Amino acid sequence: MLSQIHFILNDENIRADEPVGLLVLDFLRRRQKFTGTKEGCKEGDCGACMVLVGELSDGHLNYKPITSCLIPLGELHGKHLVTIEGLNTDQLSPVQKAIVDEGGSQCGFCTPGIVVSLTGYLMQSDYSLDDDGIKYALGGNLCRCTGYSSLKRAGKHLVKQFGNGANNSEPTNNDTIFDELIRQNVLPQYFKTVPERLRNISSLKTPAVEKPDYFVAGGTDMYVQKGELLPDSKVRALNLHPEIKGIKVENNEVRVGAITTFEEFANHPEINKIIPEMQTYNLFNASWQIRNRATLGGNIINASPIGDMTALLLVLNSTLVLQGEKSRRVPLKSFFKEYKILDKEPSEILTEIVFPVSASNTEIHFEKISKRKTLDIAAVNSAIKIKITKQVIEQIELSMGGVAPIPLYMQATCDYLQGLPVNPETIQAAINIALSEISPISDIRGSADYKRLLVRQILIAHFTKLYPKIVNVKSFYEVN
Ligand SMILES: Cc1cc2nc3c(=O)[nH]c(=O)nc-3n(C[C@H](O)[C@H](O)[C@H](O)COP(=O)(O)OP(=O)(O)OC[C@H]3O[C@@H](n4cnc5c(N)ncnc54)[C@H](O)[C@@H]3O)c2cc1C
Ligand code: FES
């Protein structure tokens, strides 16, 4: 289905009559012949196709690097799409120069994506610009021939050049950073004209696609699973509905719009109050570029038994708000029926995820075991929410992923632990109950036996990390 999509591509205003579900990568390379944006894995893993997407929010422009192999073109309406061609000027930009000076490019296939990611990182006012920041920035970019040492050295140049400048000056916001980056030739001059041009486009509305075949939120699952079908299908891009994005706390409840991304969730001050380690847990999920796209709603609805956010949302006691002809609420704990079978009509949209603000002295902990520590899908993941008083468990919620056809709320284990003292004997007995509650299968991420072992280790990890003064690993092994 064709739709008229208005946006800015680099310095050019575009009106495209194209299918909403057409991949931005295909639009760039096949329609526009902008071949600087490379096609590699087409699954969000390699970063060769990286672009920047800028949008106005509260009158200010924000840019994020994202993989163009997973975004529907229709979603770009009213936005600014920047490719490597749109960052080039007559001279090398400081990002390009740092890579050249440190020998950070050989075959050059990955280089446009790396330049885009680093430039995008310099455009953020709320991320620290230091060596760790550079690693964060390049989390979604693979380089298969040069290696990463020279890129890290190039990053050090940028930290030196900009670390005490645009990004760290006070007060900082994106507008002052962009002025500085234009002055320093990181961004071309035309960036100054973009906000006004976007305001003119944003006032034009695209009609919502009626009776869509598919909903796409971040597209990080849809385009991997159904990428070939989407350009020829009726696609509703949920990112054109900002009313279902964002986080607010009202009446002791946290209300999270379904298209809120992992990155927005993990960095939100209210979420950091409830889950103090959330930013660390977020690092275990995908790359910065994918986390800029992947939504909480998509994580729930794709119903993967190892969805990382779903494991956390289960223990937060979340309720889903579904909008069809009528609005209805479903507890997340009873939403998953069987493998990929949900308490949801195909036409219903998940609009909100709601959970109570945790009582004081409540601890939340998340564990994820995967073949690689970061940037990998879990073999088993688990979250726990627990409150103890005088060493006795007053409230407990526990989830395990990767051990059943659905993301599993561990009801029997929770029922057992409620009211018991925290000690190695209790935990050992809880492990036995947990093992009777799961039904793992052997697959590419590990054998069923290995996953059973992980469930045991994860339960020990939850308690020993949360209550090291009451149980430590040694005291636990003395029981056996
Ligand atoms: C490189 C890479 C790494 C990844 N790493 C991880 C990881 O570490 N941990 C992890 O948990 N996942 C990971 N994923 C999987 C994926 O990113 C997540 O599951 C993500 O949360 C999906 O969200 P999305 O918005 O992209 O969903 P989409 O792909 O847009 O949609 C997924 C499904 O949900 C439906 N849907 C989405 N939103 C709604 C809504 N509001 N209402 C109704 N239906 C909706 C869609 O129709 C579709 O069926 C990774 C993916 C990639 C490509
Ligand atoms: S082509 Fe590999 S991330 Fe897009």
Ligand code: FES
């Ligand atoms: S320079 Fe060849 S893949 Fe990076």
